[in-house]
Amino acid sequence: MLYQSTRHAYPYHPKGTLYPSSLKDQAPFEAKSSQLHQQSYHISRKSPTRPQAQMSNTQNAAQERTTKGSSASAPRKVKFNVGNAYQVIDVIGEGAYGVVISAVHRPSGTKVAIKKIAPFDHAMFALRTLRELKLLKYFAEEGVSENIISVLDIIKPVSYESFKEVYLVQELLETDLHRVIRTQDLSDDHCQYFLYQTCRALKALHSAEIIHRDLKPSNLLLNANCDLKVCDFGLARSTQTVEHPDPKQNGFTEYVATRWYRAPEVMLSFRIYTKSIDVWSVGCILAEMLSGKPLFPGKDYHHQLNLILDVLGTPTIDEFHAITAKKSKDYIRSLPFRKRRTFESLYPNANPLAIDFLKRTLTFDPRKRYTVEQCLAHPYLDAYHDPEDEPAAKPLDADFFDFDMQKEAIGREELKRYLYEEIMTFNPSA
Incomplete structure (x- = not known):
């Protein structure tokens, strides 16, 4: 039925509904x-x-x-x-x-x-x-x-x-997570529930070999019952489009996603971007839910990168050599040494499991970052995780984004x- 909507029955639902004051400000x-x-x-x-x-x-x-x-x-x-x-x-x-x-x-x-x-x-x-x-x-x-x-x-x-x-x-859907975070404090239960639904959607995308590339609170729509849906797929791309990238380009082009939620490999022009850039965004979103403010609110490229390094510290030797762009390497070399800050010090009142989730998703090296399947299986999401009820899609055909590959012509x-x-x-x- 076209206009029939059924609400998923999760084993546990956070108490309270959302009534952001911004809904009254139209x-x-x-x-x-x-x-x-x-x-x-x-x-x-x-x-x-x-x-x-x-x-x-x-x-x-x-x-x-x-x-x-x-x-x-x-x-x-x-x-x-x-x-x-x-x-x-x-x-x-x-x-x-x-x-x-x-x-x-x-x-x-x-x-x-x-x-x-x-x-x-x-x-x-x-x-x-x-x-x-x-x-x-x-x-x-x-x-x-x-x-x-x-x-x-x-x-x-x-x-x-x-x-x-x-x-x-x-x-x-009445609102989005950006508005909700600005207008009210979220309980740990709400953080878990929103995070789980985001990761559940992300599993569907990644199983189809799709990277969203613009995950942020304003692209997570919500209703008063706390149901969440991911929107805005205008920047999404297939991973297949960058397995053999144009040697004149560094991975994706037309990357204009919101700076605050960009993974460091995007900032530093790694040759190929992977699904892990979405997982970084998920970690940034959780951090914002915990504190009510963005973790890395950079004003420009350099400020953004410096905010990331202020938290994660100076890249290790292995992390440094994973950077492919010479200009990015030279810039990192020019910066003073930074000691890593702990997420416990940044979020002293947070659930320890939420802190561990941040550690697993906000890693400088994308190869060490959790996959979305690992995120779903993390103990922080135990109340909701059910592998039998987290659907996956078939990978897209290689020609699905043919128009993107030929966009110049x-x-x-x-x-x-x-x-x-x-x-x-x-x-x-x-």
Whole structure:
């Protein structure tokens, strides 16, 4: 059933539900319908005030989604052609990549989220949209999307010629972990539960040989019952695309993930990035849940790397020789010796098992970092871990990301054709 949702019964559920105050801080809107080929909504919304803290672009985008518009700001109108089956309620998220609204599916009365993307404003947006759509369809087909955001429907364009926007209909979750951490303290039970669900989703990705590459609190959606789903797969890539990388490149290109959650091997240009970069992000997310603030809030590349070294200490000889980029090695050599700080000193009130989890995931050497399967089996997650109920997906075919491998040669019109075909062949009952 398209709009039927079942909540997973875990053996233990943390006490208390989440009611972040940020849910009350949505900007007002006005909706009007017009008689076009589809029902069209014009939502007037104040332009969000930029946060004062110095943050990376992607972190700014997450912040803007939760910030009220200034009374001095000029209102902006966002148009939604969502068809007669949906009634628009409110804008709930906004960034450079798209706008998300809450809506009601009229036939069923189910509340949903509709993500509007203008993929043809920039070639990168089209690539991200195509990646995300193909992956979400694949995870749904594999039956592993319980902790991954699902696509319930895609509003189909009237014609190829009029195709300018993508409307993804997805499950509605009231908030995300970034907002929750900013507005309330989390119990150790909540930390375990959120961490487990994140790792459970990550197992599905990694079993399919997919690296998310942009795990962060704002990409972990939550509802009041503490159910968690990973979203935003626009930067995700197959591990197969870097097993034989272009010698002119260092592993992945177009890596623009949020700096604060980047693994050191990404900062230092290791030749090939592995699934372990996601595990590093998971460790950073746990640290943030424990303290209420990011562990490595770097202002720029050098500051980010120095914050990491302030905690992990100067790399060992083996770790140093694993760095392939000469400039990175020279930079490390130029730095003063740093002694490693203990996670016990950073988080003196934390569960000792949480401290051990940090030690296993926040390692400088990716080869020594836990896999997601090891994370799930860690004693900190004993209350939830069940190997028989942590689904895996089949590895993706090597040609799944062909459009990514050929992106330099693919023009905007060909990308549009790829996207159009994906949308028109989408079957919501599949």
